[in-house]
Amino acid sequence: MEKVIIFDTTLRDGEQSPGASMNAAEKLRLATQLEKLGVDVLEAGFPVASEGDFNAVSQIARKMKRMRVAGLARAGKDDIDRAWGAVKHAKFSRIHTFIATSDIHLEYKLKMSREEVLKAATEAVSYAKTLTDDVEFSAEDGSRSDRDFLCKVFEAAISAGATTVNLPDTVGYAIPGEFADLVNYIRGHTPNIDQAVLSVHCHNDLGLATANTLAAISAGARQAEVTINGIGERAGNTSLEEVVMALNTRPNFLPFETGINTALIHPSSRLVTMITGMIVQPNKAIVGANAFAHEAGIHQDGMLKNPMTYEIMKPETIGLNRSELVLGKHSGRHALRERLSVLGYELADDELNVVFKAFKDLADKKKHVVDDDLEAIVAEGILRTSDVFKLEYLHIVSGTTVMPMASVRLSINGRSVKGAGYGNGPIDAAYNTIAKLTDTESELLRFTVSALTGGTDAQGEVTVRLKENGLIALGKGSDPDIINASAKAYINGLNRLEYLKTNPVKRAI
Numbered sequence: 001m002e003k004v005i006i007f008d009t010t011l012r013d014g015e016q017s018p019g020a021s022m023n024a025a026e027k028l029r030l031a032t033q034l035e036k037l038g039v040d041v042l043e044a045g046f047p048v049a050s051e052g053d054f055n056a057v058s059q060i061a062r063k064m065k066r067m068r069v070a071g072l073a074r075a076g077k078d079d080i081d082r083a084w085g086a087v088k089h090a091k092f093s094r095i096h097t098f099i100a101t102s103d104i105h106l107e108y109k110l111k112m113s114r115e116e117v118l119k120a121a122t123e124a125v126s127y128a129k130t131l132t133d134d135v136e137f138s139a140e141d142g143s144r145s146d147r148d149f150l151c152k153v154f155e156a157a158i159s160a161g162a163t164t165v166n167l168p169d170t171v172g173y174a175i176p177g178e179f180a181d182l183v184n185y186i187r188g189h190t191p192n193i194d195q196a197v198l199s200v201h202c203h204n205d206l207g208l209a210t211a212n213t214l215a216a217i218s219a220g221a222r223q224a225e226v227t228i229n230g231i232g233e234r235a236g237n238t239s240l241e242e243v244v245m246a247l248n249t250r251p252n253f254l255p256f257e258t259g260i261n262t263a264l265i266h267p268s269s270r271l272v273t274m275i276t277g278m279i280v281q282p283n284k285a286i287v288g289a290n291a292f293a294h295e296a297g298i299h300q301d302g303m304l305k306n307p308m309t310y311e312i313m314k315p316e317t318i319g320l321n322r323s324e325l326v327l328g329k330h331s332g333r334h335a336l337r338e339r340l341s342v343l344g345y346e347l348a349d350d351e352l353n354v355v356f357k358a359f360k361d362l363a364d365k366k367k368h369v370v371d372d373d374l375e376a377i378v379a380e381g382i383l384r385t386s387d388v389f390k391l392e393y394l395h396i397v398s399g400t401t402v403m404p405m406a407s408v409r410l411s412i413n414g415r416s417v418k419g420a421g422y423g424n425g426p427i428d429a430a431y432n433t434i435a436k437l438t439d440t441e442s443e444l445l446r447f448t449v450s451a452l453t454g455g456t457d458a459q460g461e462v463t464v465r466l467k468e469n470g471l472i473a474l475g476k477g478s479d480p481d482i483i484n485a486s487a488k489a490y491i492n493g494l495n496r497l498e499y500l501k502t503n504p505v506k507r508a509i
């Protein structure tokens with residue numbers, strides 16, 4: 001079977017989802033997981049955007065052993081130099097440069113003529129080619145561009161040295177038949193197209209990103225640009241898991257293979273949720289909580305007789321082999337390490353110590369510690385290392401006859417501060433006090449609480465969405481006590497806002 005190259009842009013386009021910013025340590029951990037997953041090319045960031053993005057991309061570039069690391073750059077020398085500066089230490093590197101080709105972008109955004117865009121694209125690729133052999137060129141808003149002009153730009157980019165040319169459906173406007181036809185047109189009207197890999201990059205504004213990507217692959221595209229859980233600008237990007245599992249499940253119609261180890265799809269999806277705080281909708285294909293749940297009696301009956309009656313994929317294929325009762329309070333370090341490894345977390349000894357302690361604390365409070373609990377512990381203990389604010393203790397007085405009051409001690413950059421405050425309820429009291437101690441003025445846009453598992457001893461999981469000075473961040477926290485979980489989520493959100501203040505996510509487009 002012919003191979004489709006999987007180009008993952010969770011760390012770049014995915015990070016452009018409002019609130020989904022990640023710090024360098026989180027990006028490095030995710031990149032490590034994506035390499036294990038079998039991604040071929042990782043777009044690690046947009047290095048010119050900020051010092052933080054540059055550093056994250058260069059750390060990732062130095063660490064990856066097999067996966068190619070790409071840095072995004074607009075079609076200009078400064079952007080390209082910055083992208084190269086960040087990826088040059090990678091074992092396998094790529095510069096990905098782009099410029100818009102649609103008339104509407106030329107007229108209103110770039111204020112450039114077609115000739116000027118053609119020249120800029122050619123010069124950008126030629127310059128990038130002096131730095132590295134592997135250069136990708138993208139024609140932003142390609143799906144709404146004049147077809148012949150698009151082919152002309154691709155032809156020039158390939159002549160200048162582009163090894164991949166990418167057709168983005170930047171605004172998620174295309175429909176599958178039309179998009180496949182465009183791919184065919186490009187293949188038929190770009191004389192040197194066989195000297196480059198033809199790639200597609202779809203957005204999901206009409207819910208058609210996966211369908212368009214698959215149609216394009218059938219028509220001859222051989223690189224798919226995707227993100228885990230389909231996160232990305234607006235309605236998101238094509239989801240990696242949907243494309244890979246469609247190819248995997250329907251080989252008769254889609255005879256293509258990828259290098260993805262499908263058994264790591266579910267752990268990778270969970271890791272992205274844990275890191276970004278972006279919850280996957282329960283009915284999301286492949287990785288949603290209900291994707292393999294069969295409620296209706298008639299379905300359950302059929303499933304018991306033969307799972308293939310209602311299940312087109314086995315949950316184990318995507319690594320969904322979650323055991324109900326995982327570990328108890330007598331479980332040892334070794335068992336914990338084993339289970340974490342099944343969940344996709346390979347921890348260093350010192351990290352394991354942190355998780356083991358939190359696990360024992362939880363096992364004292366809760367009889368059954370399940371996978372979701374372990375993931376929450378890892379998210380809080382390991383994935384959030386460079387926090388400015390840390391909760392040291394929280395004491396709440398609340399009830400029907402008292403004014404709710406919170407006493408809080410925080411560590412701020414290692415220095416302990418404490419204070420107390422009142423509120424309408426215990427969470428309000430805790431949030432007011434934390435805001436005062438941290439000297440922050442964020443607005444709470446959203447607050448959701450859910451139980452990680454069933455049972456009254458379940459951990460509560462709280463997600464908050466905070467806004468401060470135009471910056472938006474998500475925060476997540478879990479704890480058997482939902483007031484503690486709420487405080488942890490709020491502090492996590494504040495830490496993300498702190499990070500964003502010095503490392504704003506600058507949109508590439």
Ligand code: KIV
Nearest residue numbers: 098138140141168170
């Ligand atoms: O959607 C888009 O056009 C992009 C390009 C930078 C490839 O993200």
Ligand code: ZN
Nearest residue numbers: 013168170201
């Ligand atoms: Zn995009």
